[in-house]
Amino acid sequence: MSFKFHLDTHAGVQHLTLTGRLDSATFVNLEKTIHGLFNSAGDRVLIDLSALSYISSAGLRLMVVAAKRARQVGGQLILCGLSPTVRTVFEISGFLKIMATTETKAEAERALQT
Amino acid sequence: METLIAPASGKKLLLDYTMPSQVVMFGNLAVSVEDVIPDLPEIAFSTNLCLEELITNTIQYGLGNVPDHAIRICISRSADYLEIVVKDDAPPFDPFNVVPTPNIHADLEEREIGGLGVHLVRSLMDEVWATYDGTGNLITLKKTLAQ
Numbered sequence: 001m002s003f004k005f006h007l008d009t010h011a012g013v014q015h016l017t018l019t020g021r022l023d024s025a026t027f028v029n030l031e032k033t034i035h036g037l038f039n040s041a042g043d044r045v046l047i048d049l050s051a052l053s054y055i056s057s058a059g060l061r062l063m064v065v066a067a068k069r070a071r072q073v074g075g076q077l078i079l080c081g082l083s084p085t086v087r088t089v090f091e092i093s094g095f096l097k098i099m100a101t102t103e104t105k106a107e108a109e110r111a112l113q114t
Numbered sequence: 115m116e117t118l119i120a121p122a123s124g125k126k127l128l129l130d131y132t133m134p135s136q137v138v139m140f141g142n143l144a145v146s147v148e149d150v151i152p153d154l155p156e157i158a159f160s161t162n163l164c165l166e167e168l169i170t171n172t173i174q175y176g177l178g179n180v181p182d183h184a185i186r187i188c189i190s191r192s193a194d195y196l197e198i199v200v201k202d203d204a205p206p207f208d209p210f211n212v213v214p215t216p217n218i219h220a221d222l223e224e225r226e227i228g229g230l231g232v233h234l235v236r237s238l239m240d241e242v243w244a245t246y247d248g249t250g251n252l253i254t255l256k257k258t259l260a261q
Contacts, residue, residue, distance in 0.1 A: 002141070021140075021141060021144070023137070023140050023141070023166055024137045024140065024166060024170045025137040025138045025140060025141070054144070054159065054162065054163075056163055056166045056167060056170075056231075056234075057167055057228065057230040057231040057234060058170070060230055061227050061228050061230075064222075064225055064227050065227060067222055068222060068223075068225075068227075071222055071223065084156075085156055085159045085160075089163065089234065092218075092233070092234060092237040092238070093218060093230050093233070093234070094218030094219060094220075094225075097219070098221065098222040098225060099222075
């Protein structure tokens with residue numbers, strides 16, 4: 001029941017993969033990484049949520065921070081692989097209207113290449 | 115110790131759990147909730163989310179992050195609904211009356227960074243209310259079960 005994340009770069013796109021429980025205890029581990037994702041116009045980031053089993057408002061806050069940073073610098077952010085329960089939480093929070101999401105990682109990669 | 119949920123015919127107490135006032139303990143609580151309703155994984159997710167949001171508020175604002183308070187959680191189930199009760203020993207606080215509703219339709223630029231917790235609880239549960247019994251706050255949540 002832990003939380004892990006991994007950040008690497010493929011073809012100029014940063015891939016941030018989240019695994020496990022992103023809650024009010026674990027979000028602090030991710031905060032610095034989220035703040036560092038977008039630094040200049042054209043930065044492209046994919047956040048892969050397919051292995052994220054749980055997210056609470058503490059984790060949702062970080063997604064808003066990432067989306068706002070992307071908008072501020074003129075970057076692109078796509079979230080992919082939301083499980084049905086995680087998607088429900090995003091929908092209730094109104095995030096599906098302010099964040100780009102795709103079902104699969106391949107779709108997100110294609111969208112960020114164009 | 116007296117149960118937090120009044121007994122009633124057809125209603126079975128599934129969980130009576132006490133955790134210290136520390137956010138690092140939510141992972142353990144989540145496993146216990148999942149264990150008592152293994153046939154309802156989506157409702158277990160919602161229940162854990164609501165418990166975390168409400169108890170985090172209590173720990174941060176009601177108890178000032180003091181880590182050695184006890185928070186008690188009881189869950190019971192009938193044919194029609196799941197009932198969840200949380201008891202703390204914090205000063206009187208009703209999150210459902212005090213916390214403002216976030217504007218979830220705002221554009222990204224206008225969106226607040228936080229403030230979603232109580233909105234999530236209201237949205238995921240069918241009935242929510244809080245009372246103060248003289249020793250602490252009792253928060254009750256009800257989730258209707260599909261027949």
